[in-house]
Structure formats: C-alpha cells, structure tokens
Amino acid sequence: MNTFSFTPGMVVVNAFNRETFIFTKPEKPEYAEFEVHLEPGGSGGGNAISHVHPATDETFTVRSGRLGVSINGVMNTLESGESITVPRGAPHFFVNAHEGDTEIVVRFTPAQKQLRFFLNFSTATVTHPEWFSAKGEPPLLLMALTLHTFKDHFYVAGPPIWLQKLLFAALSPIARLRGYRILVGPHTEIG
Template identity: 55%
Template sequence: MLTEIKRGAKLRNAFNKETFVFSGPVDDPAVARFDVILEKGGSGGGNALLHIHPGADEHFAVKSGRIKIVVAGREQIVEAGGSAVVPRGEPHFFANAGDGAAELEIEFRPAQQQLRFFANFATLAAHRTEWFSSKGDPKFLGMALVLHTYRDHLYLAGPPIFLQKFIFALLAPVARLCGYRLAIEPLREERLLAPSPAE
C-alpha cells in the first residue's frame, strides 16, 4: 500500500478521460493543489456527480480549454485564464465544455487531506478497474470505504450527511472483508501538525 504521493505523479482515469497531475505541495495543511486534464468529452470523474466538500473551499483556475461548473444549480462556463470558487458546502460538479482538452488547476483551502483523497481515487481507478463500473463510477462498497476513511472531505449532494456517515461507517468494515483496500492512507493527526520537510 502506498503511503506517500510523489510530486509530479500523473494518473490517468481512462473511464472518464481525466488525468490528475500532482504538481503541488504534498501534505501542506494550508492548501491542496493539483492539475486536472480533461480530454474531449471528459466528465471530471466522480466530480461529475453532484457533491459537496463540507470542510474546504474549492478554487478552479482554467489554464486551457473551457469547463462547465454547476454550483447549486447555476451553470457557468469558465474559459482559459478564468477562475471560479465553490464555497464549502455548496453542491456542485464540473466537466469539459469545449471541443478539445481542458487543463485546470484545482486548490482546496484549507487542504484537509484532499490531495491524498483524490490521489487515492485516481490510483484505484488506474490500477483496480474492477472496483469501478463501466462508466467509471466507484462501486458502492469501495466508495463507502474511501469516504468513511476520509471523513468530511466529500459527500454526495442530497442525502443528509449524518446519514451518509452512518451508512459508510457500517459498510467500511464490510468493504474490507470483501477485499477492498485504500491505495493511499490518510496521515495521522500528529503528522498533520508536524512541519513538513522541505521539498
């Protein structure tokens, strides 16, 4: 099992025509930053599902192409050079809205462990394809394990969060019994508080 993310690592999710580039600082408590390349027709992977981040604001900066971001039912198109912010707790999703590839930088503030969370899903999508549907959606037991382990990072919009927490807590041990494992474990609290080594 991986416990660290290599800076500069690239992981492609073939299901969703999405590549994550982990070019930002690793395990910085202030900001989680990574790039996403969405090929033509790229859906943003799990980001194409309406979801919320209850503990962090999400910042988008489009480097090339154009993306569609829908926040609380309001759609906006962000062109190259543009940016958008999704406040914590707002239901949203995004997708490529252009005729070619789109490249964007995503930041979460505060960082929580969003970098590890997304690196975990990207690694599993790249290496454990059997844990995903043909459309690239994570199978429910695997999703329950990840969302329970990385609590308060991402929830589906709609069902009450307390109910999702309860269900994921019940299903996470079942997922482990069925052979599901994380690719990247979260940091322990004491390592989060310790100063990170110089890059």
C-alpha cells in the first residue's frame, strides 16, 4: 500500500506541467494554502485546462516572476506582489507568463479538502508517471476516480457539472478495477 504523511515543507515536482508544489501549511477549515513554482512554460490546472472550483474561491499571489491567470476567458497578467481572486464557479487556468521562473502562493477559501486534492494529484505524477501521457495528461479513469472522490472540488469548464458527476461516478469503479488508486489523507488509500 502506498501511503504518505503530510509534513509542512513537503515538495512534489510535477515535471509534466513544469510546476513544483510546496505544501507549506497544514489543512485548516478556513483555507488551504500552498506554494507553486512554475518553470518557463509551466502551467497549472492540468496543462492549463480551463476548470472551475464550484464551492471555493482561489486566490493567486505572485511572489516573483509573472503569472497569467485566465478568468472567464479574460487573461490577467500579474507581477510580483500582485494578487487576484477567482470567484467560485468561474472558469479559469494559470500559466507562467514570462521566460523565467514564477513563484506563487495559492489559497482556497474555504479550504474544502483542496490541499489533499492537489497533494494527491501532484503525488501521482511522481509515484505513477506511467499513468500520464507524454504531455502529462491524466487518463480519463484516473480523473474520474479523483474527481469523484473529491466531489465539488474541481470540474472541467464546459460540460455541465451534473453530467461530469454522473460520468465520474460511473467510471470510478472501473478505474479501481484497472488499478488506479489515490490517497485521501495521511496513511489512507482508497481505490
């Protein structure tokens, strides 16, 4: 069984998206916060795919570099020291917006289990890189299992959320049969 413990300062490198997650603070009900370092060409949200968080606001604060955040199809460019909040339910994605590294702080308010969601997904890119395409795209079955486990945390923008929920619920048992697993908390594995 693959298990892990969350410790502040835990670093997970997602080489596919050229992003490094630094989990700096423990999960709290009020908010979840972590750092993301983007290399040149790096992106977040699954290869910069437009997505929504229906039950939480997401705030990006740039520590260094330049960040592009698309919200409702409008690209916003943030410089060091600037912040922007994506309201819950708004389609968005983010990318490194210059040729150097960009360091940001990401905060979800309220927390839900966003810290565990991102820790799970980023850890899977390291522990099971064979699950991902050469471009870092996760297979539909892994997405279904993850998004069904973390309901109302993350959905792809476009198809109605109710339809995605039905699809993920139907595909999750198949994902488990095919060997996909996710960690939902310290020392807990489901699948």
